[in-house]
Amino acid sequence: MNEINKATAELQAEMTQRMALNPGGTRRIGNFGFIELEESWGDEATIINTARISTTNQRLKNGHDFNERDRNLLYQLLRDQHGTPFETIYFRFRFIAPIFVLRQWVKHRVSSWNEFSMRYRKPISVAYIPDESARTVDGYAVLDDTVMSEYEALMGQLFRWYETQYSAACTRIDQARESGELAPKEGGRDPYRGRARELLRNVMPVAAYSDVYWTINFRSLMNFFKLRRKKDAQYEIREYADAAYALFAARLPLLAETMQRVIDESEQSPPSEEHAGRAE
Numbered sequence: 690m691n692e693i694n695k696a697t698a699e700l701q702a703e704m705t706q707r708m709a710l711n712p713g714g715t716r717r718i719g720n721f722g723f724i725e726l727e728e729s730w731g732d733e734a735t736i737i738n739t740a741r742i743s744t745t746n747q748r749l750k751n752g753h754d755f756n757e758r759d760r761n762l763l764y765q766l767l768r769d770q771h772g773t774p775f776e777t778i779y780f781r782f783r784f785i786a787p788i789f790v791l792r793q794w795v796k797h798r799v800s801s802w803n804e805f806s807m808r809y810r811k812p813i814s815v816a817y818i819p820d821e822s823a824r825t826v827d828g829y830a831v832l833d834d835t836v837m838s839e840y841e842a843l844m845g846q847l848f849r850w851y852e853t854q855y856s857a858a859c860t861r862i863d864q865a866r867e868s869g870e871l872a873p874k875e876g877g878r879d880p881y882r883g884r885a886r887e888l889l890r891n892v893m894p895v896a897a898y899s900d901v902y903w904t905i906n907f908r909s910l911m912n913f914f915k916l917r918r919k920k921d922a923q924y925e926i927r928e929y930a931d932a933a934y935a936l937f938a939a940r941l942p943l944l945a946e947t948m949q950r951v952i953d954e955s956e957q958s959p960p961s962e963e964h965a966g967r968a969e
């Protein structure tokens with residue numbers, strides 16, 4: 690395993706701190722992964738009140754002790770795909786995941802992303818290392834220990850190459866300044882170091898970890914759960930989707946339970962011929 694850089698050590702310390710501050714809202718995943726449900730806005734009462742705009746002026750308070758009518762309404766709205774009331778509540782997750790997981794995740798376009806760019810700081814110097822269960826299909830290990838040692842060595846080589854080349858580029862920039870070839874550094878970001886980071890990040894593998902804030906409304910989150918918690922979704926994104934689901938369900942158990950009921954019922958009823966193929 691290669692030595693981690695300063696930014697990565699700080700991130701590791703931050704994850705430990707977040708786990709201590711928000712134990713019920715955080716999870717570690719894989720060798721360096723992390724997810725936190727940082728904030729949410731609205732709850733089941735928000736959805737029910739929105740849906741009742743045409744029928745009553747009575748409004749539930751958030752966190753209300755829901756009666757049978759409320760529960761039924763929530764179920765019917767979900768079952769009959771009354772979409773917009775479910776767009777009124779929001780969630781913000783932060784996650785640290787391999788870039789190949791992010792490439793699948795970002796396809797969920799109805800959501801907001803902010804990702805660590807590697808332009809202003811050095812990359813996170815840790816790569817995803819699949820553990821035994823990630824490497825095993827029906828009891829058969831598709832990558833053995835010898836391959837895994839080579840995989841880890843390759844990743845380490847890339848991170849070390851980045852560090853060596855970045856530090857060499859910085860030395861050259863400093864020398865060019867001392868000799869007067871480049872103007873002295875003014876305040877703000879150093880454009881030469883910045884350009885070096887922009888170019889050197891190109892060698893980061895898709896197994897390298899990145900850091901994202903993800904904000905999403907419940908309608909779109911439900912679509913994400915439906916697609917990414919299913920068996921045909923890739924193992925690694927499923928791990929994150931399952932963790933996101935567990936954090937969401939702990940916060941809004943009635944909504945989670947109702948959503949799961951509707952998903953289970955829809956999966957039990959056979960698809961019509963028109964929708965029988967797998968939509969991508």
Ligand SMILES: Cc1cc2nc3c(=O)[nH]c(=O)nc-3n(C[C@H](O)[C@H](O)[C@H](O)COP(=O)(O)OP(=O)(O)OC[C@H]3O[C@@H](n4cnc5c(N)ncnc54)[C@H](O)[C@@H]3O)c2cc1C
Pocket residue numbers: 796797798799800909912916917921922923968969
């Ligand atoms: C098992 C699996 C395999 C996949 N394989 C691939 C792959 O090989 N390559 C690949 O590129 N992607 C792949 N995907 C990604 C997939 O095609 C979707 O892009 C992804 O799941 C996001 O789903 P979505 O479009 O429903 O979500 P969002 O983008 O969040 O959209 C939510 C909903 O909004 C509506 N919507 C959004 N944008 C539009 C639009 N432009 N026009 C009309 N309606 C819109 C749709 O109703 C959509 O369901 C795969 C997904 C899964 C689950």
